[in-house]
Amino acid sequence: MSLRFAILGFLSVRPLTGYELKQTFDRSVRHFWSADQAGIYRALGELARDGFVQFERVAQATRPDRKVYEITESGVTALVAWLAEPPETPARREPLLVKLFFASRLNAASFRDLLQAELTAVESELAAFADYAAVMSARFDTLDVSAQSALLGPAITLTNGALLGVAYRSWLVGLLARHDDVSLSVTALLDDVRNALGNA
Amino acid sequence: MSLRFAILGFLSVRPLTGYELKQTFDRSVRHFWSADQAGIYRALGELARDGFVQFERVAQATRPDRKVYEITESGVTALVAWLAEPPETPARREPLLVKLFFASRLNAASFRDLLQAELTAVESELAAFADYAAVMSARFDTLDVSAQSALLGPAITLTNGALLGVAYRSWLVGLLARHDDVSLSVTALLDDVRNALGNA
């Protein structure tokens, strides 16, 4: 469901083709919403069927025709209504946490490898966020005041990614440190929980 | 895929029925892996077909027969192998962030409502974590040393939930504060990002 509205959101900024939408998703919202290429084309078909978007076919010399989609008035209405609705809360799925939940069945080396690989992944994600912040900052300076406000949403979600990413990294680093100096114990972890939650 | 192995994980502790598995999921791993009741029964069927579990039918007076599933030797092997494998990284789906990404189309009240509702949800989640920590702590004291190690995994994932939950709450509280004193701006947010990522 959200995919359709995320597409409407992007089209409310400017008309795009399915191909460009895929790139846009990958560049901007990938860390909290990834979209499958086939899914985008299917969703565009449904949105057109429902009258929320319309497209113009643009012929090209050597490549397939572009279908440039633009949002309709009823599309804007639907988008704005959806944005204000309470969000769905889809099931969280964290395979790594499932594995760690059964940590007592893992040997020390495998346990460490899992954490280390995740740490590497998070660090590259954080590096990507830093780049993204720099790009946004530069872009911001080139825009006039009215256009700058369009960057507010992206900046909000970027902040989310950065803050949560940093917390996630601390958690991983803490676990690895505890694991390496053999202080990884239930009591130590429960103390961490109490500390975090601010209970004495 | 992970559902099947999560089930194997629980069955590696002790034999359970599908009904009990559903309760177990809801009580222990719900915040990072929620399981559908129908899905559990279907997964049990597949695991039995693959020889990873077997069940014993236990007749009951007034209720349907219980089917008590236990893990087989090949099930344990498969579980241990899966645990050490690099985890899949399923697509993250955060409808709230999608909505916030298009924040410039939201009026101030709706924007605030979204954040406030999420904050309420997070706070009750954090309260649940505090309870869970207390329960685990009490349980820990009643167990002998060998059994205590089985709580390590649950303590690890609980720590994850608590630390990330607290970070998420800070993010929400910060946004609400900025929103209320009209300091919610792209430049302020980008500064937050730079601060979090530790770049001067």
Added chain:
DNA sequence: ATCATATATATGATATTGCATATATGTGTT
């Protein structure tokens, strides 16, 4: 020369998910 990548849209097949519903009965609540 060959291979990968980019541009551009689309379908088929499968996998997974979630939701509703069916069956059967005891207990507790309003």
Added chain:
DNA sequence: AACACATATATGCAATATCATATATATGAT
């Protein structure tokens, strides 16, 4: 008396999601 909730398993169906593949060509890399 009616209704919700707990116990217990299971199927049907619709909605999504994911993966592979098809078509066509240009450009850049090895």
